[in-house]
Amino acid sequence: MKFQYLVGIASVFFLAGCTTMPRGDNADLIIHNGQVLTINTEMEVIDDGVVVVKDDTIIAVGGHELMQQYQAQKVIDAHDGIIMPGMVNAHNHLPMIAFRGLGEEGISNRLFAYFFPLEAQKLSRDLIYNATKLGAIELAQSGVTTYADMYYHMDEMAKATKEVGLRAVLGETVIKFPVVDAKTPYGGVEYGKKFVEEYKGDALITPAYAPHAIYTVSKEKLQEIHALSEQQDVPVLIHVGEFPNEEKRLEGETQAKTPIEYLSEIGVLDQRLVIAHGIHLTPNDQKLLKEADVGIAYNPMANAKGATGIAPAWEMYRADMRIGLGTDGPMSSNQVDLVKTLSYAANMQRLKYSDRTIMIPEQVIEMATLGGAKALHMEDQIGSLEVGKKADIAIFETQSANMMPNYNPYATLVYQANPSNIDTTIVNGKVIMENRVMQTVKLDDIRDNVDAFEADIAEFAKELAKKAIKSKSLMD
Amino acid sequence: MKFQYLVGIASVFFLAGCTTMPRGDNADLIIHNGQVLTINTEMEVIDDGVVVVKDDTIIAVGGHELMQQYQAQKVIDAHDGIIMPGMVNAHNHLPMIAFRGLGEEGISNRLFAYFFPLEAQKLSRDLIYNATKLGAIELAQSGVTTYADMYYHMDEMAKATKEVGLRAVLGETVIKFPVVDAKTPYGGVEYGKKFVEEYKGDALITPAYAPHAIYTVSKEKLQEIHALSEQQDVPVLIHVGEFPNEEKRLEGETQAKTPIEYLSEIGVLDQRLVIAHGIHLTPNDQKLLKEADVGIAYNPMANAKGATGIAPAWEMYRADMRIGLGTDGPMSSNQVDLVKTLSYAANMQRLKYSDRTIMIPEQVIEMATLGGAKALHMEDQIGSLEVGKKADIAIFETQSANMMPNYNPYATLVYQANPSNIDTTIVNGKVIMENRVMQTVKLDDIRDNVDAFEADIAEFAKELAKKAIKSKSLMD
Numbered sequence: 001m002k003f004q005y006l007v008g009i010a011s012v013f014f015l016a017g018c019t020t021m022p023r024g025d026n027a028d029l030i031i032h033n034g035q036v037l038t039i040n041t042e043m044e045v046i047d048d049g050v051v052v053v054k055d056d057t058i059i060a061v062g063g064h065e066l067m068q069q070y071q072a073q074k075v076i077d078a079h080d081g082i083i084m085p086g087m088v089n090a091h092n093h094l095p096m097i098a099f100r101g102l103g104e105e106g107i108s109n110r111l112f113a114y115f116f117p118l119e120a121q122k123l124s125r126d127l128i129y130n131a132t133k134l135g136a137i138e139l140a141q142s143g144v145t146t147y148a149d150m151y152y153h154m155d156e157m158a159k160a161t162k163e164v165g166l167r168a169v170l171g172e173t174v175i176k177f178p179v180v181d182a183k184t185p186y187g188g189v190e191y192g193k194k195f196v197e198e199y200k201g202d203a204l205i206t207p208a209y210a211p212h213a214i215y216t217v218s219k220e221k222l223q224e225i226h227a228l229s230e231q232q233d234v235p236v237l238i239h240v241g242e243f244p245n246e247e248k249r250l251e252g253e254t255q256a257k258t259p260i261e262y263l264s265e266i267g268v269l270d271q272r273l274v275i276a277h278g279i280h281l282t283p284n285d286q287k288l289l290k291e292a293d294v295g296i297a298y299n300p301m302a303n304a305k306g307a308t309g310i311a312p313a314w315e316m317y318r319a320d321m322r323i324g325l326g327t328d329g330p331m332s333s334n335q336v337d338l339v340k341t342l343s344y345a346a347n348m349q350r351l352k353y354s355d356r357t358i359m360i361p362e363q364v365i366e367m368a369t370l371g372g373a374k375a376l377h378m379e380d381q382i383g384s385l386e387v388g389k390k391a392d393i394a395i396f397e398t399q400s401a402n403m404m405p406n407y408n409p410y411a412t413l414v415y416q417a418n419p420s421n422i423d424t425t426i427v428n429g430k431v432i433m434e435n436r437v438m439q440t441v442k443l444d445d446i447r448d449n450v451d452a453f454e455a456d457i458a459e460f461a462k463e464l465a466k467k468a469i470k471s472k473s474l475m476d
Numbered sequence: 477m478k479f480q481y482l483v484g485i486a487s488v489f490f491l492a493g494c495t496t497m498p499r500g501d502n503a504d505l506i507i508h509n510g511q512v513l514t515i516n517t518e519m520e521v522i523d524d525g526v527v528v529v530k531d532d533t534i535i536a537v538g539g540h541e542l543m544q545q546y547q548a549q550k551v552i553d554a555h556d557g558i559i560m561p562g563m564v565n566a567h568n569h570l571p572m573i574a575f576r577g578l579g580e581e582g583i584s585n586r587l588f589a590y591f592f593p594l595e596a597q598k599l600s601r602d603l604i605y606n607a608t609k610l611g612a613i614e615l616a617q618s619g620v621t622t623y624a625d626m627y628y629h630m631d632e633m634a635k636a637t638k639e640v641g642l643r644a645v646l647g648e649t650v651i652k653f654p655v656v657d658a659k660t661p662y663g664g665v666e667y668g669k670k671f672v673e674e675y676k677g678d679a680l681i682t683p684a685y686a687p688h689a690i691y692t693v694s695k696e697k698l699q700e701i702h703a704l705s706e707q708q709d710v711p712v713l714i715h716v717g718e719f720p721n722e723e724k725r726l727e728g729e730t731q732a733k734t735p736i737e738y739l740s741e742i743g744v745l746d747q748r749l750v751i752a753h754g755i756h757l758t759p760n761d762q763k764l765l766k767e768a769d770v771g772i773a774y775n776p777m778a779n780a781k782g783a784t785g786i787a788p789a790w791e792m793y794r795a796d797m798r799i800g801l802g803t804d805g806p807m808s809s810n811q812v813d814l815v816k817t818l819s820y821a822a823n824m825q826r827l828k829y830s831d832r833t834i835m836i837p838e839q840v841i842e843m844a845t846l847g848g849a850k851a852l853h854m855e856d857q858i859g860s861l862e863v864g865k866k867a868d869i870a871i872f873e874t875q876s877a878n879m880m881p882n883y884n885p886y887a888t889l890v891y892q893a894n895p896s897n898i899d900t901t902i903v904n905g906k907v908i909m910e911n912r913v914m915q916t917v918k919l920d921d922i923r924d925n926v927d928a929f930e931a932d933i934a935e936f937a938k939e940l941a942k943k944a945i946k947s948k949s950l951m952d
Contacts, residue, residue, distance in 0.1 A: 097881075104887040106833040138877040304823035305891070307832035334891030335878060340816065344823075347780035351827075356783035357582040401614040401919050402811060402895065405573075405930040407937065411580040415781070415810030419878065420896030443877050454881040461883060 027060075027072040028429060029053040034078025034395060035409050036061065039085050039370045039384040043362060045409065051083060053391040056203070056429040061385050076434070078395050081423060082409050084365070085384050086145025086392035087338045088372025091237075091276040091297035091326025093151050094135035095128045098453055100330035102461050106470055113468040114461075115331065122457060123180040128153045130449040132160035135336055137443055139166060141436070142337030142419035143394030145427045148274065148297065148326070148376055150210035150237050152181040152188075154195050158205045165432035165440040167392060169274075169376050170199075171210025171237035174217055174225060186221050189228070196232050203428060206378075208235040213242075214259050215249035219266050226268040235272050235377065241285070242277035242308055260285035269294060274375055276326060278316075279309040286316055295322040295375035298367075300344035302328030314349040314358050317367060324372030338368050339422070342414040361410035395424040503536075503548040504905060505529040510554025510871060511885050512537065515561050515846045515860040519838060521885065527559060529867040532679070532905040537861050552910070554871050557899060558885050560841070561860050562621025562868035563814045564848025567713075567752040567773035567802025569627050570611035571604045574929055576806035578937050582946055589944040590937075591807065598933060599656040604629045606925040608636035611812055613919055615642060617912070618813030618895035619870030621903045624750065624773065624802070624852055626686035626713050628657040628664075630671050634681045641908035641916040643868060645750075645852050646675075647686025647713035650693055650701060662697050665704070672708050679904060682854075684711040689718075690735050691725035695742050702744040711748050711853065717761070718753035718784055736761035745770060750851055752802060754792075755785040762792055771798040771851035774843075776820040777811075778804030790825040790834050793843060800848030801840075814844050815898070818890040837886035871900040 029052070036049030038061060052060035052070045060066050099122075103114035128151070139147055146167040151157060154170045161168045172195050173179065174188035182188050192209045199207040209225045211217040217225075217238075229236045240246070246259045256262035260281065263269045269288060274295035281289070289296065298313040316323045325345055327333045333341075345367060346359040373383025382392050396417055398406050403421055406412045425433040432440045505528070512525030514537060528536035528546045536542050575598075579590035604627070615623055622643040627633060630646045637644045648668035649655065658664050668685045675683040685701045687693040693701075693714075705712045716722070722735045732738035736757065739745045745764060750771035757765070765772065774789040792799045801821055803809045809817075821843060822835040849859025857866050872893055874882050879897055882888045901909040908916045 100892065101881060101883040101887040104837055104884050104891075106836040108833055134877060134880060141877060301819065301823065304827050305819070305832065307826040307830050309830075310827070334887065337878070340819070340894070343777065343781070343816070347777065350783035351780050351786070354783050354785075356781065357584055360582040361580050401610060401617060402813070404610060404926050405577060405933070407577040407930070407934055408580050411577040411810065415580075416576065418816070418894045418896055420894055450880050454883070457881070458883055 025071050025073055027052045027054050027070045029074045029076070029391070029426070029431070030067070030070055030072045031076045031078055031083055031393065031395065032064070032067055034081045034083040036385060037082060037084040037365065037409060038386065039366055040386050043366070049083060051385055051393060053426075053429050056390055058385060058387055058389050058391050061387060074431070076395070076424060076431070079397065079399065081398050082396040082413065083385070084394050084396070084413075085369040085382065086394045086425065086427065087143050087368045088324055088376065088383065089139065089144045089147040089326055089336065089338055090274070090295070090324035090372045090375045091299055091328055092147050092149045092336060093329030093331075094147065094149050094336060095123070095131040095151055095157065097135040097138070097330040097336065098122070098127055098131040098457060100334045102331070102457075102464070103468065105468070107468045109469045114464055117464055118457070118460075119180060122460065123152060125153050125156050127453055129156040129160050130446060130453060132157045133164060133441055133446050134450055135330065136161055136164035136166050137438060137441060138336050140164060140425045140433050140438065141422060142339050143396070143422040143425055144336070144338055145392035145394065145425060146372065146376070146378070146382055148237060150212070150276075152179060154207065155198065158199055158202075158207075162204055163441050165204070165427050165430055167204045167382070167427055169206040169208050169235055169237070171208035171235070173210045173212055174221060175212040176216055176218065189221065189224065193228065196234050200232065200234065206235065208237055210237040213239045213246065214262055215246055219252050222263075222268050223266060226270070229272045235274055236268075237274045237276065239277055240275040241280040241311075244280050258282055258285050260288050264288050264292070271377060276328070277303065277308070277311065279303055279311045281312055286312070286319065286321070290319055290321050293322065295324070295377060297326040297375055298323055298345065299326045299328040299333070300348040301341050302333035304344065304348060306332055310348045310352040312352070313345070314353060317359070317363065317371070322371075322374040322377070323367060324375030325368045337419045339417055339419040342368060346414060361408065361414040364414045365410050391426055391429040393426040394422055396421045397423045501547050501549055503528045503530050503546045505550045505552070505867070505902070505907070506543070506546055506548045507552045507554055507559055507869065507871065508540070508543055510557045510559040512861060513558060513560040513841065513885060514862065515842055516862050519842070525559060527861055527869060529902075529905050532866055534861060534863055534865050534867050537863060550907070552871070552900060552907070555873065555875065557874050558872040558889065559861070560870050560872070560889075561845040561858065562870045562901065562903065563619050563844045564800055564852065564859065565615065565620045565623040565802055565812060565814055566750070566771070566800035566848045566851045567775055567804055568623050568625045568812060569805030570623065570625050570812065571599070571607040571627055571633065573611040573614070573806040573812065574598070574603055574607040574933060576810045578807070578933070578940070579944065581944070583944045585945045590940055593940055594933070594936075595656060598936065599628060601629050601632050603929055605632040605636050606922060606929060608633045609640060609917055609922050610926055611806065612637055612640035612642050613914060613917060614812050616640060616901045616909050616914065617898060618815050619872070619898040619901055620812070620814055621868035621870065621901060622848065622852070622854070622858055624713060626688070626752075628655060630683065631674065634675055634678075634683075638680055639917050641680070641903050641906055643680045643858070643903055645682040645684050645711055645713070647684035647711070649686045649688055650697060651688040652692050652694065665697065665700065669704065672710050676708065676710065682711065684713055686713040689715040689722065690738055691722055695728050698744050699742060702746070705748045711750055712744075713750045713752065715753055716751040717756040720756050734758055734761050736764050740764050740768070747853060752804070753779065753784070753787065755779055755787045757788055762788070762795065762797070765792075766795055766797050769798065771800070771853060773802040773851055774799055774821065775802045775804040775809070776824040777817050778809035780820065780824060782808055786824045786828040788828070789821070790829060793835070793839065793847070798847075798850040798853070799843060800851030801844045813895045815893055815895040818844060822890060837884065837890040840890045841886050867902055867905040869902040870898055872897045873899040
């Protein structure tokens with residue numbers, strides 16, 4: 001740990017020691033009395049640190065002396081907790097939270113027995129709106145301040161996300177068959193265009209396109225989306241390398257031996273692209289991804305649960321690539337918090353490379369914050385506690401039994417912490433949870449809606465269960 | 477899910493509907509208004525279920541109608557939560573909680589740089605007592621009601637464990653060099669004998685012997701311990717198959733090709749033995765373990781973190797062997813709760829066998845409860861909610877965002893739940909935590925002691941860090 005102190009921006013009215021003079025509020029929010037993990041280039045840790053916020057921006061990060069330089073109406077005492085950048089969940093399908101827990105009985109045809117009928121029959125605008133709110137509360141309660149999502153009716157998701165107060169990159173799904181919000185194949189392109197126009201420039205929402213995968217979106221449509229993303233300057237989110245040999249499922253001709261080579265061949269591999277999973281990547285794929293400055297969302301827990309494998313995340317992290325952490329959707333990992341994902345991020349790499357010295361806690365926390373910001377190409381705005389960045393901040397308490405002792409804050413977070421240890425979550429300078437109490441949307445506000453969709457879906461699921469095939473697993 | 481109701485034992489005074497007559501307290505504790513996971517042979521789930529306790533024993537489990545048959549001073553409303561058997565953490569070194577978080581910076585010589593000096597210099601009786609209390613609180617707060625441990629000064633551990641109110645199998649370590657509580661090689665045998673005599677027959681503590689491993693305890697001492705365990709009828713806990721080729725590190729002659737074959741060869745493989753890890757087991761080893769009725773503690777999270785591998789737990793579970801879940805010590809997994817371990821239990825097996833349909837949530841919960849009881853040869857007393865068993869019970873609330881929806885309670889517990897969702901923990905009929913408030917030892921009672929050992933160890937660790945060698949990992 002380093003104890004060098006950062007110097008905040010020049011303070012306009014430095015009145016330290018002059019307690020009798022009235023001092024103006026030169027800041028909006030001050031957080032103090034905690035261990036600040038800056039995640040800056042030097043990975044500085046500031047004991048008894050202070051973070052000062054004005055409007056939506058961090059204006060100073062440093063030691064206790066900043067308390068003399070800044071004044072604000074709102075002062076948060078971190079009570080010796082850990083103050084860190086809000087976490088970035090780089091891959092999700094948040095509204096699927098409405099379906100989580102279904103089809104968990106060892107079903108071999110889960111995609112057809114559950115996913116498809118649920119998405120075809122139950123994805124109303126209302127459901128997407130209410131499920132997003134539930135999911136966004138879970139995200140906020142676990143210290144996630146930004147998430148990236150690929151789903152449908154992204155305007156409903158945007159509305160719910162803004163009400164809860166999170167930052168998000170929301171990609172409207174484009175896929176070759178009709179879906180709930182697009183009655184014609186590839187209707188997501190048109191839906192997406194309107195959505196991008198509506199939300200471009202929003203303080204919290206970054207609209208995006210989300211072509212599903214190379215085997216469900218044609219070459220022409222991938223190129224059309226690429227052109228649109230250039231024109232409108234928005235991200236493109238896509239699943240790549242989740243399954244082996246995805247390129248073999250392509251309909252057209254290709255010389256490419258891998259999905260990444262294919263994306264390169266058709267000219268869409270660029271700095272606006274974010275790929276989810278990346279389990280099956282050759283060294284050449286990794287090189288292409290690095291050269292094109294593509295973002296990668298590593299989903300260690302979902303990929304283990306789904307038995308899809310372990311991405312070469314350590315190699316990409318060490319190659320200084322844009323790699324962040326995701327949970328995948330709640331039908332894949334059944335939870336959306338990154339806290340539980342932290343230990344998976346390390347432990348899966350250690351198993352993969354048979355090396356217990358790699359992916360140390362400090363690296364995991366960097367991946368969960370700045371890494372996610374880089375994966376989404378947002379590191380100029382978020383991912384660290386540095387002057388000029390947006391004020392997206394999570395505070396962990398360290399008073400609970402599981403947080404004791406706290407010798408190494410990174411290890412405490414990665415291995416000891418639970419989501420419930422998140423005390424306070426701040427997004428864009430706004431306190432959206434404080435002392436575990438949501439300040440924006442409260443769970444009780446939406447409980448009736450959740451109960452209603454749960455009852456409706458539970459009823460529908462009884463029918464689905466009849467079509468589910470219990471797996472003949474390897475062991476039978 | 478099955479909704480068949482269990483019939484409790486014959487009620488002596490059935491006075492349903494007769495509200496004016498005084499009714500005697502024919503029970504001590506009634507838990508109602510929750511979904512009861514019985515973990516009985518039929519894996520029955522009782523919606524709106526009731527569990528009735530008298531003294532330390534479950535006397536009825538069934539549906540809402542039991543509320544008419546039983547009366548008790550203490551009635552706990554589970555508020556639509558999940559009522560399940562307390563979990564069993566089948567492998568631990570709990571006092572190492574005092575050291576957790578140290579040596580997490582990618583150290584290649586962690587054993588020599590941290591473990592050994594910490595254990596040699598810092599393991600006072602006081603530390604073991606206070607650290608056990610801290611750990612036992614974390615266990616209770618996460619729904620663990622029984623744990624098995626291999627460590628030193630087990631009388632201190634027993635004292636602290638009983639004060640917190642947990643059930644435990646405590647094995648005094650036997651090892652070939654002098655240790656903190658035994659100044660001569662194998663001094664743990666004598667220490668253990670006294671400890672066994674002192675605690676044999678205790679309501680909560682099952683004393684045991686804990687020879688460290690086959691390569692740190694001689695054949696003669698393993699046989700001596702085996703004879704003692706037969707004579708005193710107590711368990712023997714040992715690490716086996718944590719590393720490859722442990723048999724090659726044996727000093728004496730052997731025909732055995734594996735550690736399990738060796739244990740069989742020297743005549744100590746029996747129904748009192750509990751092996752921890754079992755990562756490296758041949759099919760023949762598994763056969764020998766099953767024939768000898770040996771218990772196995774599977775530690776999926778610690779084994780992933782330590783990059784030691786994935787035990788063939790699914791094969792052993794399917795072979796109906798005595799396999800339970802453990803966390804290993806807090807310098808290995810950094811936490812002692814089983815809630816975070818649940819998803820690892822499933823996900824590691826799915827990765828190992830490349831099959832996402834195996835180790836379904838219902839099986840994981842069985843492993844975390846009855847499986848652990850079987851591993852410790854205690855299934856006649858604990859592990860399920862059935863009439864005649866000890867009242868060891870955990871109640872999860874289902875009102876938090878992360879617990880919604882709750883279509884399948886097993887999936888909710890394995891993938892959605894956090895330790896903080898545990899509301900109430902009951903051991904041997906005694907409520908040790910209620911509504912998240914500890915009823916026995918409170919964290920605040922020991923906070924000063926924890927702060928003191930943390931400060932002392934943090935100071936000492938600065939010296940240790942100087943001897944630590946940052947790893948040249950595979951990737952360097």
